[in-house]
Amino acid sequence: xxxxxxIIICGEGGQxxxxxxxxxxxxxxxxxxxxxxxxHFSTEKRGGVSMAxxxxxxxxxxxxxxxxxxxxxxxxxxxxxxxxxYLQDGTKIIVNSFLVKDVSAIAKWQPHQIDATELAKxxxxxxxxxxxxxxxxMAALVPxxxxxxxxxxxDKHFGTKYAKDAALKALNEKxxxxxxxxxx
Amino acid sequence: xxxxxxxxxxxxxxxWAKEACSEQGKKDNLVFxxxxxxxxxxxxxxxxxxxxxxxxxxxxxxxxxxMQDGFSMAEAMRLPIVGxxxxxxxxxTSTVIYSQSxxxxxxxxxxxxxxxxxxxxxxxxxxxxxxIKVFNTAWRYRFPTFLLGDGYLGKTMGEVDIYSxxxxxxxxxxxxxxxxxxxxxxxxxxxxxxxxxxxxVVDGVSYDCLRNCxxxxxxxxxxxxxxxxxxxxxxxxxxxxETAGDPKAPLLVVAHGSVAASAKAALEVLAGxxxxxxxxxxxxxxxxxxxxxxxAAQGAERxxxxxxxxxxxxxxxxxxxxxxxxxxxxxxxxxxxxxVPNEIAGLVEKNAK
Amino acid sequence: xxxxxxxxxxxxxxxxxxxxxxxxxxxxxxCGHPEVLKALGFAVDEMGIQQRVAxxxxxxxxxxAWDFFNLDTVETHHGRTIPTMVGFQRANPQSVAIAxxxxxxxxxxxxxxxxxxxxxxxxxxxxxxxNAVYAMTGGQEAPTTLPGTRVxxxxxxxxxxxxxxxxxxxxxxxxxxxxxxxxxxxxxxRKLLKDGLKHVMDNKGFAFIEVLSQCPLNWHTMEKPQETFxxxxxxxxxxxxxxxx
Numbered sequence: 001x002x003x004x005x006x007i008i009i010c011g012e013g014g015q016x017x018x019x020x021x022x023x024x025x026x027x028x029x030x031x032x033x034x035x036x037x038x039x040h041f042s043t044e045k046r047g048g049v050s051m052a053x054x055x056x057x058x059x060x061x062x063x064x065x066x067x068x069x070x071x072x073x074x075x076x077x078x079x080x081x082x083x084x085x086y087l088q089d090g091t092k093i094i095v096n097s098f099l100v101k102d103v104s105a106i107a108k109w110q111p112h113q114i115d116a117t118e119l120a121k122x123x124x125x126x127x128x129x130x131x132x133x134x135x136x137x138m139a140a141l142v143p144x145x146x147x148x149x150x151x152x153x154x155d156k157h158f159g160t161k162y163a164k165d166a167a168l169k170a171l172n173e174k175x176x177x178x179x180x181x182x183x184x
Numbered sequence: 185x186x187x188x189x190x191x192x193x194x195x196x197x198x199x200w201a202k203e204a205c206s207e208q209g210k211k212d213n214l215v216f217x218x219x220x221x222x223x224x225x226x227x228x229x230x231x232x233x234x235x236x237x238x239x240x241x242x243x244x245x246x247x248x249x250x251m252q253d254g255f256s257m258a259e260a261m262r263l264p265i266v267g268x269x270x271x272x273x274x275x276x277t278s279t280v281i282y283s284q285s286x287x288x289x290x291x292x293x294x295x296x297x298x299x300x301x302x303x304x305x306x307x308x309x310x311x312x313x314x315x316i317k318v319f320n321t322a323w324r325y326r327f328p329t330f331l332l333g334d335g336y337l338g339k340t341m342g343e344v345d346i347y348s349x350x351x352x353x354x355x356x357x358x359x360x361x362x363x364x365x366x367x368x369x370x371x372x373x374x375x376x377x378x379x380x381x382x383x384x385v386v387d388g389v390s391y392d393c394l395r396n397c398x399x400x401x402x403x404x405x406x407x408x409x410x411x412x413x414x415x416x417x418x419x420x421x422x423x424x425x426e427t428a429g430d431p432k433a434p435l436l437v438v439a440h441g442s443v444a445a446s447a448k449a450a451l452e453v454l455a456g457x458x459x460x461x462x463x464x465x466x467x468x469x470x471x472x473x474x475x476x477x478x479x480a481a482q483g484a485e486r487x488x489x490x491x492x493x494x495x496x497x498x499x500x501x502x503x504x505x506x507x508x509x510x511x512x513x514x515x516x517x518x519x520x521x522x523x524v525p526n527e528i529a530g531l532v533e534k535n536a537k
Numbered sequence: 538x539x540x541x542x543x544x545x546x547x548x549x550x551x552x553x554x555x556x557x558x559x560x561x562x563x564x565x566x567x568c569g570h571p572e573v574l575k576a577l578g579f580a581v582d583e584m585g586i587q588q589r590v591a592x593x594x595x596x597x598x599x600x601x602a603w604d605f606f607n608l609d610t611v612e613t614h615h616g617r618t619i620p621t622m623v624g625f626q627r628a629n630p631q632s633v634a635i636a637x638x639x640x641x642x643x644x645x646x647x648x649x650x651x652x653x654x655x656x657x658x659x660x661x662x663x664x665x666x667x668n669a670v671y672a673m674t675g676g677q678e679a680p681t682t683l684p685g686t687r688v689x690x691x692x693x694x695x696x697x698x699x700x701x702x703x704x705x706x707x708x709x710x711x712x713x714x715x716x717x718x719x720x721x722x723x724x725x726x727r728k729l730l731k732d733g734l735k736h737v738m739d740n741k742g743f744a745f746i747e748v749l750s751q752c753p754l755n756w757h758t759m760e761k762p763q764e765t766f767x768x769x770x771x772x773x774x775x776x777x778x779x780x781x782x
Contacts, residue, residue, distance in 0.1 A: 025341055025342075026341070029343065034343065035342065035343075036340050036341065036342040037340065037341040037342075038336055038339060038340040038341075039339050040281055041280065041281070042279070042280070061342070062445065062446075062448065062449035062452070062525065063442070063445050063446045063449045063524065063525055064336050064340050064342075064442070064522075065336065065446075065522040065524050066524055066526075067524045067526055067527070186624055215627050215628055217623075217624075217627060217657075219620065219653075220649050220650065220652075220653040221649060223617070223620075223649075223650075224617075224620035224623075224649065224650050224653070225620075227613060227614070227617040227620040227621040227624065227650075228620045228621065228623055228624030228627075229624060230613070230621050230624065231620070231621040231622060231623060231624025231625030231626070231627075231628065232624045232625070232628040234591075234611055234624075234625050235591075235624075235625045235628035235629040235632070236628075236629075237628040239624075239628065253614055253617065254614070254617070257613065257614050257617075361629070362609075362611070363591045363609035363610075363611060363625065363632075364588075364589070364591055364609050364629060364632055382559075382603075382604045384556055384558060384607055386607050389588060391556070391606070391607040391608060391609060391610075392609050392610070393556075393603055393604045393608075393609075393610040394603075394610060394611045394612065395600070395603045395604075395610075395611075395612040396612055396613075396614075397596060397600050397603075397612055
């Protein structure tokens, strides 16, 4: 049985780590893969640590949690300590360098440092789309994922928001592409 | 459904609330109310059952503690409530994430020797499958029935086959009201323990008085004896378990719920390391599959009990195997924390001899 | 239980819906509950709803009414009768759901259920028999015990706080049927109960009737009926006005 591709993402409550995880899992499923996304958080909606486990595989996922990740993503400084133990040789890393300034602890993994918040502000005029940029970058690093399914996956997640603000859809997809293309 | 918000079970309530206030939901007479607290929710649930509807709730953690007030009344009066329990950290508020530490509470949370059916599910597909089954078990056998899950299961997004009972040939067991039932096919006296029921017929109409407060010790004994008799009849039909791995493997892992899913994956890891292990997974924790476990324990050189709790599953295991099995039991207790397949594989490997 | 001849109900002026097999009742001599129950029975008779009533009772002296009537009855846990009947009535909207409870169950342990049912305007009739004490369990202080009264858990005198419930219910629900009656005025009591029943039967929502009642046992006036009724009508009724709100 082949191992699933394992992704862990960690941020502060409210940063959208769980949304990113869900969209990623859903996109993989749209493509016909097996996927799970399992969140971990302290208090429900705001004010604590927020992280998620995502697994993507061509075979059914045996168990939601894992101990070592293939792709490791942090959105806030203290997330580094929080999920440090999930690193192994060869883990790929993405950090949102807007908040994560000190990467000395993870230097040997040569993290991709993306200032997603700054990019979102400057290129898209909407800082809130920073996590879609991160999502795009992550998607590029998951083997076997087709970028084309993400439009539909983003639609499912943000459908109600798009209905209120039509411009958001194009903006979001631009954010995704921005992140994705940074990795190529 | 009557419920109260508590992570990680609230989604069940959100979904039901949406269904109940939709066009179709109104046509289907779906009832929903968010109660002021879990105590009230538990008793509203009893009211729904007394009215003869398939009533259920979902809860976790401290809310689950509060629900025991209502659940224990259901035990005394044989009211077929259904509860979805999504275990989280404990004791007290702890985490909203996960544990298996409400096993005792789900199985034995009432005051005084009540009987309840408990199904411990291992996958999100089983949340669906047993989510249907619990209602049929409850109304057929008239015991409070629980679907025991955990925060991982409750919060995981993944693939589930959705189907209607008819598609799979599942016939839903019909319900009958305890109060104001017009057409009664199952006499209340067949269900409610006799000290708790006083029915009189006037002009062809039966008036049924139900209580749970008793006067004499003998009455309390009788309630337990009658309930036990019904339980002993039902249990063989209810008990469920699952095994995995080579039946001749000398190393036996016992786990329930999502830890069993992890253990199953661990068997693969161990096979890769040329270590022969197998799994016994109780599905019903009440009634506990004692006989099946005793069978499975035969030929085991070592038994590993793995749970995200302290001695809750293990106590059932030891109770079943007492005097029947000489294999040493290795407990692996990890209260309130997930157990990944590698951890279980490492445990077995380290203790293989 | 003593079996009485067929026309005994009429001879004894019992409501038709009482269960003779449970008579004589188990209440203390001089207790107010049988008077409230009698008024309720007549109200049920007159409205012809014997087969529609779901009668919920609490743990406390109300539990002695569990087989008082030929009405489908359920005894719940202490303080939980109101949410049980709320849950019942929402699942069976054609029923006439009654919660018959004491002041302890309704105003202390059960007050959360009471207030929220009132706020939601739930379609049930709540009857609270208020004797200003936890009677069945031996005379402990209740939220309605008047200041200075010596009771089992306030042997040096109850505190200055007490609860006027109908007034509070009226405050949180402007359209509920809200009234306070008293065991010593039977005709008015029966009318209040009928009005309360009609309110819920017409689907108008919450109906709340508190009935001031006597407890000679816990008031320590068993041998002194004059004192019992003086306390009820002159002291309690002064603190808790008998009126419709």
